[in-house]
Amino acid sequence: MQFEKDLKSEFKDLFLQARALLLSFEGIMEMKKERITTYSNDKGGICHLRTMPYGVDFDFLKGAKMEDKYEVLTGKGKVLRVLPQKGQLDEEVIKYF
DSSP: OHHHHHHHSTTHHHHHHHHHHHHTSTTOEEEEOSSOEEEEETTEEEEEEEEETTEEEEEETTGGGSOOTTOOOBOOSSSOEEEEEESSOOHHHHHHO
8 A cells, every 4th residue: 555655765754744734634534545645524535645756745636726826836737736845844835725
């Protein structure tokens, strides 16, 4: 499972910090899938979280519809946008999204 791979990553600590932050929001549920760890609430999916060679990515499932006042989201797909986090979490930005 991807969750176990993330726990073996050199960015394990950053992944666990990101996970704890997501789970601190009321109503957030975590689903550990074979290829990705997904976070949702009673209204549906919010984001995926995964380790990368440079840190962690938050993959926002409806990111293309989100206002990006910080201009930090990447991707050009019809739906998904990614918030890469390198070295440390930017909690202000993450909480905004």
